[in-house]
Amino acid sequence: RYAVARDVRLTTTYEIADSAAISARTLRAGLEVSPWEGGRIASTLGQSSGGAGPRSPFAGFGLAQTIAVSPTLSVNATVDGNRILGDTPAPEAVINPGQPPANGGPLGVDRTLFEDFTAVTLGGAWRSGRWTANGRAEYRDGQFADRYGASLGVLRQIGEGRALGGNLLWTRSTAPGGASSEIMDAALTFAHRPDWSDAALLGRIEYRSDEVTGAVAGQPGPVGRTALTVTGDALSRRLVGSVSANWSPRTRGGAGQLSEIGLFVGTRYGFDRVPGLELEGLTALAGLDLRIGLNAAIDIGGSASIRANVTDRSYSYAVGPQASFVVAEGTLLSLGYNVAGFRDPDFSRDRPLDQGLFATIRFKFDADTLGLGARGNPDVPGAEAASMTR
Numbered sequence: 488r489y490a491v492a493r494d495v496r497l498t499t500t501y502e503i504a505d506s507a508a509i510s511a512r513t514l515r516a517g518l519e520v521s522p523w524e525g526g527r528i529a530s531t532l533g534q535s536s537g538g539a540g541p542r543s544p545f546a547g548f549g550l551a552q553t554i555a556v557s558p559t560l561s562v563n564a565t566v567d568g569n570r571i572l573g574d575t576p577a578p579e580a581v582i583n584p585g586q587p588p589a590n591g592g593p594l595g596v597d598r599t600l601f602e603d604f605t606a607v608t609l610g611g612a613w614r615s616g617r618w619t620a621n622g623r624a625e626y627r628d629g630q631f632a633d634r635y636g637a638s639l640g641v642l643r644q645i646g647e648g649r650a651l652g653g654n655l656l657w658t659r660s661t662a663p664g665g666a667s668s669e670i671m672d673a674a675l676t677f678a679h680r681p682d683w684s685d686a687a688l689l690g691r692i693e694y695r696s697d698e699v700t701g702a703v704a705g706q707p708g709p710v711g712r713t714a715l716t717v718t719g720d721a722l723s724r725r726l727v728g729s730v731s732a733n734w735s736p737r738t739r740g741g742a743g744q745l746s747e748i749g750l751f752v753g754t755r756y757g758f759d760r761v762p763g764l765e766l767e768g769l770t771a772l773a774g775l776d777l778r779i780g781l782n783a784a785i786d787i788g789g790s791a792s793i794r795a796n797v798t799d800r801s802y803s804y805a806v807g808p809q810a811s812f813v814v815a816e817g818t819l820l821s822l823g824y825n826v827a828g829f830r831d832p833d834f835s836r837d838r839p840l841d842q843g844l845f846a847t848i849r850f851k852f853d854a855d856t857l858g859l860g861a862r863g864n865p866d867v868p869g870a871e872a873a874s875m876t877r
Contacts (some may be wrong), residue, residue, distance in 0.1 A: 513535040516694065525554055527551045547570075604627055667701065675692050696723070747831070751772070790805075
């Protein structure tokens with residue numbers, strides 16, 4: 488990336504992929520321009536070559552514009568797309584059809600490496616006092632599927648370290664052959680974590696619905712992230728709730744926190760309907776975490792979880808040791824090994840449940856961390872925390 492001028496940047500990417508199944512090279516070069524306040528234009532040209540020789544070149548483009556309507560309200564719109572400059576290249580060796588390859592461009596829904604599309608979005612953000620809200624509507628006209636989507640998020644700061652929020656995400660997609668899929672996520676969350684308190688409480692209740700019509704098992708659907716792989720029509724709905732409690736008593740004098748006890752309680756009610764079969768059931772999960780600090784940067788401990796299928800009275804367990812390290816200010820890396828474990832599509836996002844090695848990163852950030860605090864960006868409501876588990 489090279490800044491030709493203050494508002495003009497050249498970008499270049501060169502990728503090399505070598506393996507027993509593929510040997511490929513991809514070159515992308517583009518231009519990013521900020522011609523006026525709040526506006527950005529980007530364009531890219533690319534060429535890839537593999538074992539079968541050079542592929543058709545491809546081009547990408549994008550336009551984004553943000554307008555501050557008032558000190559509390561801003562609106563934004565985007566247009567972007569991708570075009571193949573020639574014949575559509577044939578699929579190459581792909582290890583996991585659900586994951587784009589490292590080389591060669593994006594993976595389409597029919598497992599080709601490219602897809603022509605044009606997408607437009609219109610959104611806005613509003614912030615006033617302790618209220619923050621943002622929303623976005625999307626439309627994508629694709630070569631293999633047309634998609635509609637909308638999202639809405641609201642956050643209310645109740646007091647220092649306390650907040651209540653909600654979000655809604657809806658996506659519908661239709662393929663040329665008539666298959667369609669629809670996904671909806673709606674959630675309410677609350678957080679109680681004042682800076683002066685040794686205790687923290689996080690809660691979430693979520694409703695999720697997956698629906699497919701005219702699907703064919705084994706074939707990718709219009710919305711790739713749907714969990715349903717059936718032939719015909721199917722519907723899956725579930726209501727998931729969870730509460731996490733954490734107690735980290737401070738050391739003598741309040742200088743730090745070298746121990747931690749965590750409790751997790753979750754429940755799920757699910758209802759699935761596939762051709763000729765209806766399933767429903769109640770699931771409960773409880774977990775306990777314990778960490779003891781060796782010093783301000785290292786702690787050791789373990790976690791244990793039990794999942795009970797209340798409907799058929801079956802149980803699953805996950806238990807194992809772990810150690811945590813402060814790798815940077817405000818960032819904690821945890822490494823562990825579950826001697827026993829299980830898979831869960833919902834609760835695995837909150838806890839390491841799979842058997843074997845795992846790593847978790849916990850970090851905190853706010854507007855100043857992202858470099859946005861001075862500008863008063865309305866999309867940054869305040870201090871937040873996040874974690875990722877792999």
